[in-house]
Amino acid sequence: LAFWSLNGTIVDQASGKISVDFSPKGGPSGLSGVFADGQITWDDGNHWSQFAKPAFTLEEASSAAADVGGFFTDPNHYKDGSFAGTRMISDECGDTPGTRITLVGSDDGTAFWMLTGEFVDKSSGKITVDFSPKGGPSCLSGVFKDDQIVWEDGNHWSRMAMSKPKFDALI
Numbered sequence: 001l002a003f004w005s006l007n008g009t010i011v012d013q014a015s016g017k018i019s020v021d022f023s024p025k026g027g028p029s030g031l032s033g034v035f036a037d038g039q040i041t042w043d044d045g046n047h048w049s050q051f052a053k054p055a056f057t058l059e060e061a062s063s064a065a066a067d068v069g070g071f072f073t074d075p076n077h078y079k080d081g082s083f084a085g086t087r088m089i090s091d092e093c094g095d096t097p098g099t100r101i102t103l104v105g106s107d108d109g110t111a112f113w114m115l116t117g118e119f120v121d122k123s124s125g126k127i128t129v130d131f132s133p134k135g136g137p138s139c140l141s142g143v144f145k146d147d148q149i150v151w152e153d154g155n156h157w158s159r160m161a162m163s164k165p166k167f168d169a170l171i
Helices: none
Strands: 007-012 017-021 031-036 039-042 047-049 056-060 070-073 086-093 096-106 113-121 126-130 140-145 148-151 156-165
Touching: 096 126
Parallel strands: none
Antiparallel strands: 007 017, 017 031, 031 039, 039 047, 056 156, 070 086, 070 156, 086 096, 096 113, 113 126, 126 140, 140 148, 148 156
């Protein structure tokens, strides 16, 4: 699984109107959409649905990736069949790899948070992330190697691969 990050703004929270810059992915720089009834409907007619649980099962990645981007689980929070303890990580803005890292995750499977970080030394996998928005340290160091991020506090996140879709989750 690969992830990328884009920037956007909430234009009007009451109406659910948003605007996202898709230009790093080759799209428009200010695509507008509205979040309502569990989905974002974009002005171009496309829509993205929100899911309460994953529409797939996870298994540990079987081959080491050189890139930190992907889907990880935190054993301190992970609950199978939910988004609890999942972390989506990207070092790409659109399709362009960089040294900045964006993490989106959930500890309980319902509320999501976003954190930022950066590579200190990309060739060795050394990273730092600001966990202060969720009550943690402002500069937690870790190392990405062999499909895991091992944090200086002893925690480790494992990269996961998606296995067969669970179509009942889409209903």
